[in-house]
Amino acid sequence: MGAGGAPLDARARELLAAATVAVGGKRHLDAAHLHDGVERIVLGPLAPALDLLAERLADERARVVVLASGDPGFFGIVRALAERFGPDALEIRPGVSSVAAAFAKAGLPWDDAVVVSAHGRDLRTAVNVCRAHPKTAVLTGPGAGPRELGAELVHRAERRVLLVASALGDPEHERLKRVTPAEAAERVWDAVSVVLCLDEERLLSPVRTVAGPRPAPDRWALDEGAFAHRDSMITKFEVRALALARLGPRTGDFVWDVGAGCGSVAIECARFGAAAVAVEKTADGVERIRANAAAHGVDVRAVHGAAPTVLSHLADPDAVFIGGGGRELPAIVRACARRARRTVVVALAALDRVPQVRAALTESGYTCDGVLLQSSRLAPLPGDVTRLAAANPVFLLWGDRTDLLAAGNGPSPYEGVLK
Numbered sequence: 001m002g003a004g005g006a007p008l009d010a011r012a013r014e015l016l017a018a019a020t021v022a023v024g025g026k027r028h029l030d031a032a033h034l035h036d037g038v039e040r041i042v043l044g045p046l047a048p049a050l051d052l053l054a055e056r057l058a059d060e061r062a063r064v065v066v067l068a069s070g071d072p073g074f075f076g077i078v079r080a081l082a083e084r085f086g087p088d089a090l091e092i093r094p095g096v097s098s099v100a101a102a103f104a105k106a107g108l109p110w111d112d113a114v115v116v117s118a119h120g121r122d123l124r125t126a127v128n129v130c131r132a133h134p135k136t137a138v139l140t141g142p143g144a145g146p147r148e149l150g151a152e153l154v155h156r157a158e159r160r161v162l163l164v165a166s167a168l169g170d171p172e173h174e175r176l177k178r179v180t181p182a183e184a185a186e187r188v189w190d191a192v193s194v195v196l197c198l199d200e201e202r203l204l205s206p207v208r209t210v211a212g213p214r215p216a217p218d219r220w221a222l223d224e225g226a227f228a229h230r231d232s233m234i235t236k237f238e239v240r241a242l243a244l245a246r247l248g249p250r251t252g253d254f255v256w257d258v259g260a261g262c263g264s265v266a267i268e269c270a271r272f273g274a275a276a277v278a279v280e281k282t283a284d285g286v287e288r289i290r291a292n293a294a295a296h297g298v299d300v301r302a303v304h305g306a307a308p309t310v311l312s313h314l315a316d317p318d319a320v321f322i323g324g325g326g327r328e329l330p331a332i333v334r335a336c337a338r339r340a341r342r343t344v345v346v347a348l349a350a351l352d353r354v355p356q357v358r359a360a361l362t363e364s365g366y367t368c369d370g371v372l373l374q375s376s377r378l379a380p381l382p383g384d385v386t387r388l389a390a391a392n393p394v395f396l397l398w399g400d401r402t403d404l405l406a407a408g409n410g411p412s413p414y415e416g417v418l419k
Contacts, residue, residue: 001028001069002095002169012093015065021056023049024067032067050084057085070193071097075117075139098193099137102165105176106196112205113137114213114251118144124315125252127152130160131275132251132299133213134199146195150184153197156301156315157181163196164189199299213251217271220244222264227292229262230284235323238375239347239394240265246345246398247319249274256317256340258307258332259324263289263300266321270298277314281306308335319343330356337364337399345398357397366399 001008008016016022022034023041034040039056043049056062071094072078081090103110114133118126119141126138130153138149146164153160162184167173179187184195205214221241224234235243243265249255251273257266260278262285270276270293278289278300286304293300303310308331320336322329322344329348336344337360344366346357354370361368372395376388 001031001067009093015063015091015093019063019065021053021062021064022067023053023064028067028069046080050080054084057089069098070095070101074099075115075119096169098139098165098168101168101174102137102163102176102194102196105165105168105174106163108135108203110135110137111208111211112214115139116252117141118149123148123152124254127156127315128252128254128275130197131157131254131301132270132273134202134299135205136197138195138197140192140195145192146179146184146189147187148185149195149197150179150181150186152315153181154185157197157299159199159201159299160197161200163198164192165194165196166190166192168193213273216273217268220268220271222268224264226296227262227264227267228288228295229264230288233261234264235261235347236375236391236394238391239373239396240268242371242373242396243321243345243347244268244272246396247321247343249276249319253318254315256311256314256320256336258311258320258322258336260289260302261285261323263292263302265323266300267293267296267298269321270300271296274318275299277301277303277317279303279305279307279310279314307332311335311339314339316341320345322346329353330360333357333360334364337361337366340401343398343400345396348395348397349392351395354395354397361397361399364399365402367402368397368399370395370397 016032016034019038021039022029023043025043029040041049041052053064056064066077068077073092073094074097078092099115113135114129115137116126116129117139119139123144130136146162150162160181162179162181164177164179166175221237223237227234247255247269249269249272253274255269255274255276257263257276257278260266260280263278266276266278280286280289280302283304286302289300289302316339318341320340322332322336325332333346344361358368372393374393376390378386379389381387
């Protein structure tokens with residue numbers, strides 16, 4: 001069913017006229033103009049409703065209609081019905097999704113948007129996607145609306161604005177309210193189904209072939225020359241390649257790069273779609289991180305301060321890379337290990353620090369592994385010949401949580417609502 005009482009197409013009306021059972025929210029059932037002989041099942045918790053449907057479908061004469069708004073195949077009830085009854089049992093008559101309606105109201109294309117559901121899910125994933133991508137649509141839910149989203153983004157995504165959509169599909173009442181995250185956090189909102197989170201400086205990407213977030217980078221572990229850095233204070237690409245493999249950055253993740261230097265690890269994580277923060281204790285390093293992030297077209301928040309103290313102000317990460325620390329390194333590793341949800345990766349040159357880092361990881365409940373990376377690069381010699389130039393050896397240690405919990409688990413996104 002279309003939002004706001006939009007008329008049904010001829011086939012949908014035909015299916016309703018032949019229905020013996022109709023399932024949906026009260027507003028859907030009231031708007032459908034069902035004939036008197038139809039049994040109505042008002043949706044509450046989803047599992048009992050599906051059990052009732054199974055009982056009714058045991059009668060071969062039963063004709064069941066499930067009423068939902070928008071496109072029920074897009075983060076909607078179709079998944080639950082197909083899993084329970086099989087795709088062949090379904091005939092789907094989709095309406096316009098709330099996401100399509102919101103972007104249409106905003107006058108924007110959305111083939112380059114990232115769509116994330118916060119309905120019945122952990123809000124942190126939606127927050128991380130909003131931080132990392134310039135055009136995001138968030139499907140909202142109880143406790144995960146514009147107010148909560150705005151509160152999480154106030155100090156973490158300064159360039160974002162929120163377009164809060166309400167009464168979509170109703171020409172007389174639909175609205176798209178433009179607010180800052182701070183303004184969204186201060187208001188009490190009526191029922192809202194979708195919020196657009198936008199970086200208004202980057203609303204229109206080049207013509208796309210593949211919809212959704214921008215594709216993963218064609219190359220990673222970029223050469224050091226791809227970043228402005230000081231006195232070779234940069235994680236070398238051989239080390240960065242393995243560090244990225246262990247960090248596993250992806251859309252919806254949040255990554256810390258601690259002792260970031262020029263921010264090369266944070267920037268590469270952001271190129272994979274993760275939200276990233278680069279922590280650096282020098283003021284010129286912070287400016288260098290910002291310049292490098294802008295040069296690579298990604299959002300990386302640069303934080304000026306010394307770890308582990310400054311880490312207390314950051315949201316919990318999924319993964320952490322530690323590239324510096326000196327005498328404070330064991331304390332930094334412990335602080336990061338307490339907060340990380342999945343993985344901590346540490347690069348260090350000092351042999352004496354290896355046992356301390358391993359102990360800090362294992363004592364924090366991580367399984368620890370590591371390698372000594374020794375590489376030699378091709379280098380020219382006079383006479384058009386080549387030699388091997390040895391790079392300084394680097395220890396790379398990593399720890400994975402032994403009590404790893406699946407991130408984002410929560411109630412069924414369909415529980416109590418048909419969308």
